[in-house]
Amino acid sequence: MQQPPYPPSSDGSYPPPTQGYPPPAQGYPPPAQGYPPPAQGYPPPAQGYPPPQGYPPVGYPPGPVGYPPPAGGPMPGYPPPATGYPPAAGGYPPPVSTQPTMAPGPPGGDGWMISPQNIPVNCPPGLEYLTTLDQLLVHQKIELLEALIGFETKNKFTVKNNLGQKVFYAAEQSSCLTRCCCGPIRPFGMKILDNYKNEVIHLERPLACSSCWFPCCLQSMEVYAPPGTLVGTVEQNWSIFTPEFSIKNAAGDTILKIEGPFCTFSICGDVEFKILSLDGSRVVGKITKQWSGLLREALTDADNFGITFPADLDVKMKAVMLGACFLIVSPTLLLKFLIISLFVDHFRQF
Secondary structure: OOOOOOOOOOOOOOOOOOOOOOOOOOOOOOOOOOOOOOOOOOOOOOOOOOOOOOOOOOOOOOOOOOOOOOOOOOOOOOOOOOOOOOOOOOOOOOOOOOOOOEEOOOOOOOOEEOOOOOOOOOOOOOHHHHOOOOEEEEEEOOOHHHHHHOOOOOOEEEEEOOOOOEEEEEEEEOOHHHHHHHHHHOOEEEEEEOOOOOEEEEEEEOOOOOOOOOOOOOOEEEEEOOOOOEEEEEEEEOOOOOOEEEEEEOOOOEEEEEEOOOOOOOOOOOEEEEEEOOOOOOEEEEEEEEOOOHHHHHHOOOOEEEEEOOOOOOHHHHHHHHHHHHHHHHHHHHHHHHHHHHHHHHHHOO
């Protein structure tokens, strides 16, 4: 039998249903009495804009009056610059102010002289080496072919200072025909180069004779430094007993004179050519042919020369004096050439 869904009531009946929903509320509260009144208007406007301040003046601001002091002088208000190096700290030596005067030369050879710092204004390029010198040494290179068979070759020279540093290198320019036929009186050109292989001096000697029997055909030498610019000449004067030469500038004016000995060949001794002043009263230098030894003097014509001149002599005249040395080589070589020829002929007879 199916049970009832709800338990029975105690008195056998259900409670009476509710009497409906409660009565509604007495209504919503009355609406508000309206919005608050509007504000009393906007505040009064400002009393106008502030007066304009104006624009800056037209143009750039004025610059400083005058120019600042030169860069070489101290600025006002600053201490003057220091003069010299500050004292060495910690016992270190002062900085080196001078440099050595010898430049490294080629491997196995002597060094070249460094060009001096103070160069005269009118000094031709390449002659600045002569500005501080009062002595030159000219060494002729020994040619093996010439020593063995007597074949005349182009002469080569090395010009050094008194310290043994190389100053110039000289090389003869001549033809084989003139060397073989004319011997020491041959015409030739001489290129004198510096350590950069630049030709700084050029010498030109025409065909001439050194004998007093030919007064119209005496020796002369033209000196150009740089090549193409004549700086002076060396001319032989006619004389009977002793050789004489005149040192002239580019204008042809005689500056110095050279006087040689009666015999320009000496055994076991030097031969000196005096350099005299214009009036011949003072000896201002000399050109010396140095004795090179019996074997070298007998078998070759290689000679060593020394030149001394005033240190304050014009550098152009120093170059002309160097050219005079190469000109004086010719008469000494002529006498040596004759002596060697007689010696060779005498030796062949045996």
